[in-house]
Amino acid sequence: MTHNDVVVGVDGTLSSTRALDWAAGEAIRRGAELRLVCAASDRDEAAPILGAAVARVHERHPGLPVRTVAAEGGAVRELARQSADAALTVVGTRGMGRAAGLLLGSVSLRLSRRVRGPLLVVRGDHPCDKGREVVLGLEDDTDERAAVYAFEEARRRGAHLRVLHSWSHRHVTPALPPLVPTEGRRRDPATSYERVEEAVPRFALAALRERYADVPVKAVTVRTSAPEALLESTREAGLVVVGSHHRTSPVAPHHTQVAPVLLRRAHCPVVVVPAA
Template identity: 85%
Template sequence: MTDNQVVVGVDGTISSTRALDWAAGEAIRHGAGLRLVCAAPDRDEAVPVLSAAVSRVRERHPGLLVRTVAAEGGAVRALARESEDAALTVVGTRGMGRTTGLLLGSVSLRLARHVRGPLLVVRGDHPCDEGREVVLGLEDDTDERAAVYAFEEARRRGARLRVLHSWPHRHVMPALPPLVSTAGRRRDPAASYERVEEAVPRFALAALRERYPDVPVEAVTVRTSAPEALLEATREAALVVIGSHHRTSALAPHHAPVAPVLLHRSHCPVIVVPAA
């Protein structure tokens, strides 16, 4: 087993066929092999699905190394297990086959919580090779792995990287009158907070700009919620990269959940990268 593999879940549906085509393209970009995973109650049911998928890949990419895994049980468990040593795991969004029921409902979101490495969920109808920009949704410094992956993906594609950092409007409580005069040195708390928030993308990206000088980067801070801003950006993007966050509302009440929105409504494929 090697991490120089792209794993893809197949179940014979149109959605999984699109995921298969994307995965083959990503394997070529990564210089990796392709591992096809089909989960079924009985392994024998997976054999014809895997055979058809292998034939499609070999017809389109004769030199690509392909392996197959027929797994017993649920798709989430099988793909999470196979993702442990993968460079990338790829799935579709609307698997409907009786064999696996791959990614019905919230399965893509459940898988995003369990994979050890990057997960690509194929959404939208953009062709795999279309020259569009890569979008990175940057929340804070815990998104370092997602940022690195986005830079590398942009370099692999020869594409521009657009970094979106959301700064939604926050209500700032007015300061109480000071007991001692501070005339001449007052500070606007809202303005100070804004400067800190806008510094996040510049601070987080400085080292990566130096590390990837050949990747053109545009960093933008927007005044809307992160899901809303990223969802709009996906209309013209090749793909969007986000970090996985498992915070509770008590820990971060101002952070709207990004992954569920994008995994269900994005106009382009979504890559979810687990935090370190």
């Protein structure tokens, strides 16, 4: 095994076939080996599914190296294990086969919480092409790994990178009138907060802009919820990249909402990158 492999979960369904085609394209783009994983209650059930998947890959990409893994048990557990030494793990959005049901509706969401490396969930009807924009949903400085992945992916695809930093106007308690008059113009707390928020992408991306100087970047701050802004961007994007957050603090509930919403409703494939 190498850390350059592209892993894909297959279960014989149409959705997993689309994931297989995407994964093959990703492996070619990286010059990597393609690792096909099928989890089933009995290993014998996985053999015909893997055989059909290998035949499809060889027919479409004769020179692509392919390896298969048949595992007993649940798809989420096995794919999470396989992701530990993979450059990318790819799954579809639905699975209805007998082979441990690669998605039974929510494998992508459960896997996003356990995956050890970048997870690509194939959604939408966009072709796996180079022309479409890569979108990065940036929340805070814990998204560094997601940002690096987005820059590298934009470079691989020869695409523009759009960075979306979203925030909703928060309630700002009005300042009490000073007992002693102050000179000069008083700063509006809301305006000051807004300036800080808008500066986040600029400072967070400074080093990456320099490292990936060949990647055209546009950073945008939008005044709406992060899921809403990113969902709209996926209508025309080729790929959207977000970090995986598992915080449950009541003061920052928005951190847990972006990835699940995109995995259910995005119009293009979604990459979820675990935070360091």
